[in-house]
Amino acid sequence: MVEFPERAKKWGIGADLPELLDYLPRKRRLFYPIANAFIEGLYWRDATSFGSGTAQIVRVLLKRKDSEIANRLMEVLLGIAARREHPWNGAWLWSRLASMEMPHRDLMWSEFIRCSEESSNVSRLLAWAERPAASKADAAVLSNQLKLLALMTTTTERLVRDRATRAMVLLSESQPRALFELAIQSLEFNDPYVSERVLAAAYGVALRNWGLVRRSPDFDSSLKVLARELLTSVLEVGAPHSTWHTLTRSYAEGIVQVLGMLNSRLVHPKDLASLTRAPGADESPFRPIAMIADAEVVDGESTIHMDFGNYTMGRLVDERGNYDMDNLEYVGVRRQIADRIGRLGYREADFQHIDQIIARYSESRRDGNRSDRYGKKYAWIAYFEMYGLRSRSGRLKEFPRHEPRSADADIDPSFPVEPPDWRPPLPDVFASSPVDRVQWLSAGQTPNYASVISLGRVDGHSGGWVLLDAVFHEGADDGRETQAWVTTAFVPKRSIGSLRAEFATPAPEHRDLPEPGNDFYTFLGEVPWSERFGSDIRRADGKPLVLNERILDHYADGKWREGYPAESTSRIWAWEGHHSPLNDLGNVYFPSPSFADFHSLRGVSGSADLIDRNGRVASIFRRHPGPGFGSAYFYVRKDLIESYLDSRLLTLVTMIRGERTLHYDSFERPIPDEIQSIYQSRINDFAMILGLE
Structure with missing residues (x-):
């Protein structure tokens, strides 16, 4: 099976490269021996011996x-396919898989x-792509591997899908052209999971990349x-690949917004209208x-189980009560989603057995990773399409200000x-204090x-720094x-x-400064430029509010006493890490939207630190392990604050508020009563306020 096509080529047999199977008597064409020999031999064949006969055998094997x-x-x-110069490389595999129905x-x-x-x-391809050296590979090699990584995103195995996505990002950070070209090509692929x-x-x-002073030479043009x-193919009215899938559309819109930050003249008013229409x-x-x-x-309907139907889909309808399955608007939305799932190609008869295996396996997994049922995949596609339609049509009250x-x-x-990991130079209070509790x-x-x-x-980092927020533990x-x-x-x-x-x-208790607000669904790279931060x-025009909070408002002597205007200096990026183990970062502190906008700060390379327009570090966020969740420190450059x-x-x-306490x-x-009385008296508490001198 390995040598015959190569020898036949030398002998000049046939117009195309023949396969040994073509010359075997029908009685000798036993499926499993031939299939096993054929599959095992593909690895060892010379690249020039892959012909139409080889492709035909592959098609026959896959039809069974x-x-x-x-x-x-x-x-x-x-x-x-990982061999770029092979005729059956990533482009070949992409074209074969793209021609199939989802x-x-x-x-x-x-x-x-x-x-x-x-x-x-x-696993080997993912491991290779995750190595830092992989991003330095030849552009043609990267283009080939990116196609294979993209094809992996059809899977319902969430960690594999997330790793493939991250690998595409890491491979393309210094050579973005191939990924940007693949993004355009992916619009033709008939699985919304891929695009x-x-x-x-x-x-x-x-x-x-956009905030870097020295970025990839072809980044801006690509x-x-x-x-x-994306504007002509996805976002504009009548675009051939128009979609209201809320994730896909938001990525496309975000790319246009980043271009506008690089050069506002490249994004016209008509383009901006397409982003918000x-x-x-x-x-x-x-x-x-x-x-x-x-x-x-x-x-x-067979794919919509209780939690997805009630909690997830239920969020699509305002004013619906939990478990209210008779809400007329909800009934209609659910019917449209169920119909869409079927028209995407899902058939219970085809997937039921596999989905049952996935459900049983997921229940018994101990690695923390998840596999969705295939029915759930099709349901997610329809759900995100419906979410995009309803949110942009004004039928979700929380969108866009609060969600x-x-x-x-x-x-x-x-x-x-x-x-x-870093810790400021703090004295050791435990060495100089009593050990007795x-x-x-x-x-x-x-x-x-x-x-x-x-x-x-x-x-x-030198230059003078001021601590704006911290947790010491x-x-x-x-x-x-x-x-x-x-x-x-x-x-x-x-x-x-x-x-x-x-x-x-x-x-008294009300005399505290305002706590930073939280952003749960803003990407870290959207801090601080995006209106989602x-x-x-923010005002209706997207500009950050100034002095938007008050301190010392309180109720006393039978009346409400108004306090004083104030503005929190910080904002907490609080992405919910349970969505993916690759994004489980915990809370990160950033300068407030008003402060960041004033100084045109920007984030780069996935870092928790912001830089200014000249590339100098402007804010620093660090953690240090310790009891509980450890300590965190957020510093901002002194000259920017001044x-x-x-x-x-x-x-x-x-x-500064704190306490001496016990684990x-x-x-x-x-x-013991003696310890209880100390906590009740609060003599272990300490507080200090600075800046009112």
Whole structure:
């Protein structure tokens, strides 16, 4: 099976490269011996011996409903496709898979990806792409591998899909042209899972690159080509690949927005209108409810289980009560989604057995990863299309101010980098304090956290830095701990005298500074330029609000007493890490939208640190392990703070609150009365306010 085509070529037999199978008597053409020999021999063949006869045998093998043969063959074809110069390379495999209908491809190729083991070519390709050296490969090699990674995103194995997406981002960060070209090509692929993730990767590369002073030489020109193609092919009225899939469309819109930040002259007012327009009446992929027969929703309804139907789809209808399955608007939306699932090609009879296996396997998995049923895949596609239509038509009240993106977005395509481990120079209060627990709580040394509020150098970065937010949680091996929180606010200079008088009296509970707001569904790379960053504290035109909060508002003596205007200095990026283990970063602190906008700050390379327009580091976020969730420190450059304060006649006020405490394992049960009384008296608490001098 290996040598015959090569020898036949030398002998000049036939117009095309013959296969040994063509010359065997029919009685000798036993399927499994021939299939096994053929599949095993493909790896060892000379590239020139792959002809139409070889392709015909592959088609015959794949037509048989034999998952073992199909998986083995796909494993070999993927390995061959990784060889760029081979005629059956990534482009060949892409064209073959793209020609299939989505259900057929899922039953064969996507199942192969899902069932692949750690020693498979799927794992090898992902591992290669995740190596830092891989991004330095030849452009043609990268283009080939990107196609294979994109093909992996048809899978319902979430971790594989996420790893393939991240690999496309990392491979293309310094050589973006091939990915941007593939993003355009992916619009023709008849599986929305593919175009969604290739566009996600392209948007991720754009987010990680645009703010760099020295970026890839072909980044700007390649991004321009991609953005213009997305406008004409996806976003404009009548576009041939128009979609209201909320994730796919948001990635395309984001790419155009990034181009506008690079050069506003390249994005015209008509283009901007395409980014915010509502869908036209004829742009919906959903049929009118009255046209949908009961029989046409049977397959779709079989995929909609209780949690997805109630909690996920239920969010598509405002004013619907939980578990209200009779809400008329919900009934109609659900019927349209079920119909759409069927028209995407899902048939319960084809997928039921596999979906049952996936459901049973997922219940027993202990690795924390998830595989969706194929029915769930088709349901997610229809759901995101419906979410996009309804949100952009004004039928979701929380969109866009409080929920600027679907809560079901599964990845952050900028793939944030874990902040470095660093700790400011703090004195050891435990060494100089009593070890006895009672004495520690009542008379231990108070940490001097004020000593690290202003530093000349932070984690190797010089220039003067000010601590705007921090969580200190430190401990000794014997169970003694300190916890403290630093919060800051900008307040008008005219309010300083009144605030000084307010804080001079014993501080009741209401005398706190405003806490930073949270962004749960904003990509880290969209901080701070996107209107999704702090969407709830922006004006209607998208500009950040200034002095939008108040401090010391409180109720006393039978009336509500108005406090003083203030502005939180920070904003918390709080992406929900449960969506993907590749985005499980935890909270990150950034400068407030108003401050960041004032200085035109930007994020690059998935870092938690922002830079200014000259490429200098502007903000630094660091963590340090310790008790509980450890400590976190957020510093901003002093000169930037001073210019902001001077420009707007503001003052920076800093509050430090904390306590000496004990690790929860150190408490006896029941807690001794002496320790309880200390906590009740709060003599273990400490507080300080700075900036009112």
